[in-house]
Amino acid sequence: MRSAQLPFLLLVPSIAQAGSEKGMQGGSMAGAVLQMFASLAVVIGIIYLLYYASNRWFKGFAMGRGRSGLIRVVETRHLAPKRSLLIVEVAGEYLLLGNCSEGMSLIKRLDSIDGLAGGNSDEASHQTPEAFLRKFDGMLDRALTGLQEVMEKESSNKPAVPRGDGGRK
Numbered sequence: 001m002r003s004a005q006l007p008f009l010l011l012v013p014s015i016a017q018a019g020s021e022k023g024m025q026g027g028s029m030a031g032a033v034l035q036m037f038a039s040l041a042v043v044i045g046i047i048y049l050l051y052y053a054s055n056r057w058f059k060g061f062a063m064g065r066g067r068s069g070l071i072r073v074v075e076t077r078h079l080a081p082k083r084s085l086l087i088v089e090v091a092g093e094y095l096l097l098g099n100c101s102e103g104m105s106l107i108k109r110l111d112s113i114d115g116l117a118g119g120n121s122d123e124a125s126h127q128t129p130e131a132f133l134r135k136f137d138g139m140l141d142r143a144l145t146g147l148q149e150v151m152e153k154e155s156s157n158k159p160a161v162p163r164g165d166g167g168r169k
Contacts, residue, residue: 074113087113 074087074094082101087094087110094110 070091072089074089076084076086078084084099085107086097086099088097089095094113096107096110098105098107
């Protein structure tokens with residue numbers, strides 16, 4: 001079906017041009033719009049074909065996917081610029097590595113990450129939104145309180161009755 005679409009998409013611009021009476025010299029607006037959409041369809045079709053071909057022929061070469069897969073980065077936590085912690089699985093063994101600008105170093109060999117991943121990831125995923133909401137509510141309350149104070153100060157500084165001279169001094 002895809003191969004049947006390509007010749008049609010390539011012929012659409014010429015069909016649109018033939019549909020307008022004068023061709024490219026001041027044709028109808030509908031013909032120009034049809035030609036524009038047909039050209040867009042051809043460009044999108046070419047992009048799709050290139051994407052399909054690159055995935056089919058070059059699959060596995062990008063980003064080292066062509067390797068056997070004995071080394072896998074399980075998780076990375078960035079601590080500061082150029083500093084991070086990594087949990088890496090190497091042939092079934094888990095390692096905690098420290099990465100900094102000077103290089104990488106082994107911090108600890110982990111027995112298993114089942115206990116670590118189960119407890120920390122569930123707690124972190126449930127606590128983070130609640131902690132954020134509490135902090136956001138506190139900041140919002142402080143901002144509203146400050147806004148109310150500013151409004152009260154401005155209303156107390158303004159005279160209750162406007163002057164008869166139109167506000168001029």
